[in-house]
Amino acid sequence: MEKLEKFKNLGLSDSTLKALKTKGFEEPTPIQEKAIPILLKGKCDLIGQAQTGTGKTAAFGLPIIEQIKEKTKHIQVLILAPTRELAIQISEELNSLKGDKKLHIVPIYGGQSIELQLRSLRKSVDIVVGTPGRIIDHIKRKSMNLKEISHLVLDEADEMLNMGFLEDVEIIMKSTNQEKRTMLFSATMPNEILRIAKKYMKDYEVVAIKKEQLTANLTDQIYFEVSTADKFDALCRIIDIEHNFYGLIFCRTKIDVDKIGKRLIDRGYDADSLHGDISQSQRESILNKFKGKRTNILVATDVAARGIDIMDLTHVINFALPQDPEYYVHRIGRTGRAGKEGTAITFVTPEEYRKLLFIQKITKAKIRKEKIPKVQDIIDSKKNRIKSQLDDIIKDENYSEYITMAQDLLAEQKPEHIIAALLKQSYKDVLSGKSYSEIKEISVDKTGTARLFVALGKSDSITRSKIIKLIKQKANIAESKIDDVKIFDDFSFITVPFEDAEIILHVFKKEGKGKRPIVVRAKKKKSKK
Structure with missing residues (x-):
């Protein structure tokens, strides 16, 4: 539990620490560090200002799981989210954080069968994570009683405002008991959100986490224009042209992570894959190998990469662009740390170019375009590495057992012929360009x-x-x-x-x-x- 010492110091129980260990958490994020003690110790309401991807769900979820009881036979917690995707994500996250505690957590959102939801609600549900529209539907049907909830959470409140849900949110808040504890999380604090806080929340504390800035001055940010079909070959070229590649490769889905990881291993690279379906024991083994540099390539999803803290990564590669600019910041912030230079590389298809521009505008990042390394450039780089390795061997003078054989060969053949033959025997496959597929040059129409x-x-x-x-x-x-x-x-x-x-x-x-x-x-x- 040494790695979880900081979580323990926040006041979390051993059963919660066990769940965190299973999840692979190591250290709390800033919003978790500030919010969890307040929610565990006091009874006041809370406003948390933090961006997407900062660990908000665990910040409110862990104290709630600790405080609510099992088998109460009524809804204890309502969490409102702007989209069905976020509702599902929060529900899955809470289910993975509850550990051995017997809590029934269900997502309720539009587009899902209402009959299925009614059956779930007739059973003993402890935590409902839902979208405003569908929650109101259930309130009108009298299929959901919120008069006994102890906690109400409004997550991404500014997004609910932007999507026109504010009136619905107020209707829902009026349908809850006044004794509940309310938590509101939002990336920004428009006046409408502050009005709701003043109107419906009791004495509340405000926890604000500064928006993460791209201050990684030592991170060189570049992008390559490449078709989807050529991304993998482009990745291999980037790895091969580097002298000591040690990097994280981010994919959007678990399927992509498994597929890219397997293809890299099949090509002879020391690679591993990491995503949410991997067990805790496997995760620890994979991370230990990567941290010990027994593998030098780790392919991961954003969620699986949380908590990974490695100081000397040379590269972060966005095999696919993240959906949110904040995730781009989190990804590239993993290299160029502790005074060491690093490189962040992003693959961009013509269809994704608009998203790249959006990321650049929002994050104020300077991401320059480069050309994918040519096969001859890679071979030249490998030749230079071989020369360097031979120089090191000669300097060490650790080759006495081969001197006699070398003298015999020199007596029979020209020196350059002997060296050429040895290079062919040892490096024929390494210095061959046949393993590289042709990559078509593409150019994005930026005049559209x-x-x-x-x-x-x-x-x-x-x-x-x-x-x-x-x-x-x-x-x-x-x-x-x-x-x-x-x-x-x-x-x-x-x-x-x-x-x-x-x-x-x-x-x-x-x-x-x-x-x-x-x-x-x-x-x-x-x-x-």
């Missing part, structure tokens, strides 16, 4: 434009100059980039370079104040048959 719909028109006294001024003020886009402005009675259209479209859409999504954003992507015209 995007058509945007603006929910303002002549009836709102909107003019061309007013629309341009609005976009300039909100998204900091130059007037010269806003083109083909069309004003109609109730709406308008604009055209902008697609690299600027993502940032405009992101800004106006935040400005939507719980309703449909003023600016969205225009629907494509249906082709006439």
Whole structure:
């Protein structure tokens, strides 16, 4: 339990520490370090300001699991999330954190069979993780009683605001008992969120975690434009051209992790795979091998890589772009640490280029484009390594047992012929370019434009100059980039370079104040048959 000492110091029980060990946790994240003691010791409400991917679920989930009882035969906890994906994710995370405690945790969301949910709710459910719309549906059906809950959690409250769920959230909060403890987590704190906090929360403490910045000055960030089919061969080239590659390779899914890991092993690399389906004993074995550099390549998902703390990684490779800019920050922050230089490499397909631009804008990262190493460059690099290794052997003078044989060979053949023959015998496969497949050069069209719909028109006294001024003020886009402005009675259209479209859409999504954003992507015209 030595690795979990910091978790133990937060006041968590031995049974929880056992569950954390099984999960592979080692040290608490900043939000966990600040929130868990408050939630375990006091009875006040809590507002937590932290980004996605910072360990919020464990921050509120561990104290809740410790505090609620088994077999109460009523719902004890309600956790609201903006999307079904997040509801499922939180539910799975809590189930993995509860350890041996007998708690029934269910996700409730739209799109899932209502009959299935009704059957679940008729049983003894302790924790419900749900989306606002479907929770309200159950409240109206009287299939969900929230009058006895002890804890209410609003997760990603700003996203619920952006998606228009704020009114639903208030209806749900009014349906709960007043004695409950409320926890609100949000990346940002708009006025509407603060209003809800003041209206519905008792004395509350605020825990704010500074947004993680890309301060990894020693991390060289580059990207390669490559087709999906050529990603694996590009990965092999990058590994082979490096003198001492020691890196993490991030994939989006468990299936991809297994597939890439297996292909690397089949090609002769010292690689391992890590994802959520791997047992704790396997995980510990894999990490010990990687930390001891008995393997130099670890392929992992974002979730599985949590808690991995290795100071001297040379590379982090994004085999697939993360869904969220915050995850990009977390990934690349694993290299270029402790004063050592590191490289973060991202593979980008033409379809993903827009997402890369979005990540660059949000994280303010400078990610430069490079060309994938050519086969001859890799062979030249390998030759230099062989020369270096031979120089080291000669300097050590640890070859006396081979001197007599060398003299015999030199008496019979020319020196260069002998060395060439030895190199062929020892390095024929290593110095062959036949193991590398051809990689097609692709180029992303960066001149494309995007058509945007603006929910303002002549009836709102909107003019061309007013629309341009609005976009300039909100998204900091130059007037010269806003083109083909069309004003109609109730709406308008604009055209902008697609690299600027993502940032405009992101800004106006935040400005939507719980309703449909003023600016969205225009629907494509249906082709006439």
